[in-house]
Amino acid sequence: MEKGLKEKTGKDLKHWIKVVKQSGLDKHKGMIDFLKTVHGFTYGYANFVAHKTRESDAASHDAEDLVKEQYRGKEGLKPIYEKLLTEILTLGDDITVTPKKTAVSFIRKHQFVLIKPATKTRIDLGLKLKNKASKGRLGDSGPFGSMCTHRIQIKDITEVDDELMSWINEAYQKSV
Numbered sequence: 001m002e003k004g005l006k007e008k009t010g011k012d013l014k015h016w017i018k019v020v021k022q023s024g025l026d027k028h029k030g031m032i033d034f035l036k037t038v039h040g041f042t043y044g045y046a047n048f049v050a051h052k053t054r055e056s057d058a059a060s061h062d063a064e065d066l067v068k069e070q071y072r073g074k075e076g077l078k079p080i081y082e083k084l085l086t087e088i089l090t091l092g093d094d095i096t097v098t099p100k101k102t103a104v105s106f107i108r109k110h111q112f113v114l115i116k117p118a119t120k121t122r123i124d125l126g127l128k129l130k131n132k133a134s135k136g137r138l139g140d141s142g143p144f145g146s147m148c149t150h151r152i153q154i155k156d157i158t159e160v161d162d163e164l165m166s167w168i169n170e171a172y173q174k175s176v
Contacts, residue, residue, distance in 0.1 A: 016049045108172060127152070139153070
């Protein structure tokens with residue numbers, strides 16, 4: 001995106017970040033609208049510059065720092081996350097782990113798991129399991145909306161069990 005931005009506009013990312021900052025805008029949508037209307041940007045480039053200006057994209061942060069921030073004040077949940085991470089990575093060597101500001105995505109060809117410390121006492125684990133009924137622990141997507149088809153609420157490390165791992169494996173298998 002950064003290379004394409006310079007090719008398309010003749011100006012580098014630093015220039016556009018400075019332009020946006022000088023505009024005084026601080027809301028993401030406002031930045032996008034400004035770049036589109038005043039500077040003729042497409043949505044994709046405007047979104048890219050807005051994220052870089054606000055440092056709200058995952059690439060603007062160290063992955064380890066992103067995860068650390070997610071669990072600030074929720075340190076009791078970190079062992080659950082670590083166990084999930086370890087178990088999920090045993091499924092295959094084609095998994096990309098992508099920490100974001102509030103969650104960590106696990107991607108094969110598509111995202112198949114999303115782990116989010118939802119409260120101080122609960123992790124929400126989202127899964128992509130199309131055409132699978134919600135039942136018991138395997139609830140509907142809840143706050144994940146269309147990012148996931150199902151959500152499992154995890155409050156204790158013992159809940160990272162064979163049943164949970166079978167659902168995660170099923171999502172992994174379907175993500176090709």
